Amino acid sequence: MESKPPFPPFNLETAQQKVQMAEDAWNTRDPEKVVLAYTIDSQWRNRSEFLSGREEIKAFLYRKWAKELDYRLRKELWAFTDNRIAVRFEYEWHDESNQWYRSYGNEMWEFAENGLMQNRFASINDVLIKESERKFLWERG
Incomplete structure (x- = not known):
């Protein structure tokens, strides 16, 4: 059986580790x-898109990172209890025309006993930024 520690119920340390x-x-x-x-049958809401299962999630992620170039993410633990974690996040990316964006959002996560995420609900908003306004600079590798 698949598993991904740490396992619920979460405490501050294990919730921060999961994030x-x-x-x-x-x-x-x-x-x-x-x-x-994610569990094989994981359920997602990402913006206005609803996904069910790893294969749909994988296809979504391939589409996402084909569009959101040089993506760089930061997550922050917001709250946790038992088998649930809430995070706030922001990430930066640019499109094919080199227009940069910063995307802000919140996610609610629910985990199965084996530590895999069974539900993910994400609300996300995008803001146009100039390349000079980027916060998440990193080495390309």
Whole structure:
């Protein structure tokens, strides 16, 4: 059986660890790796899109990172209880025309006993920014 520690119920340390693990995974921009944090039948809402299961999530992530170029994310623990975690996040990316954006949002996560995320609900807003206004500069590798 698949598992991804730490497992619920969460405490402050394990909730922060889960958030950091998610940030690190998403910053790889590797759908094959990221999708392994979710249950086979995970349910998502991302903006106005509703997804069901790893295969739909994986396809979504491939589309996302084909559009959101040089994506860089920061997540922050907002609250937690038992098997749920709430985070706030912001990320920067640019489109094909090199227009930069900063996207802000909140996510609510619910975990199965095995530590995989079974539900993810994300609300996200985008703000146009100039490249000179970027906060998340990093080495391209």
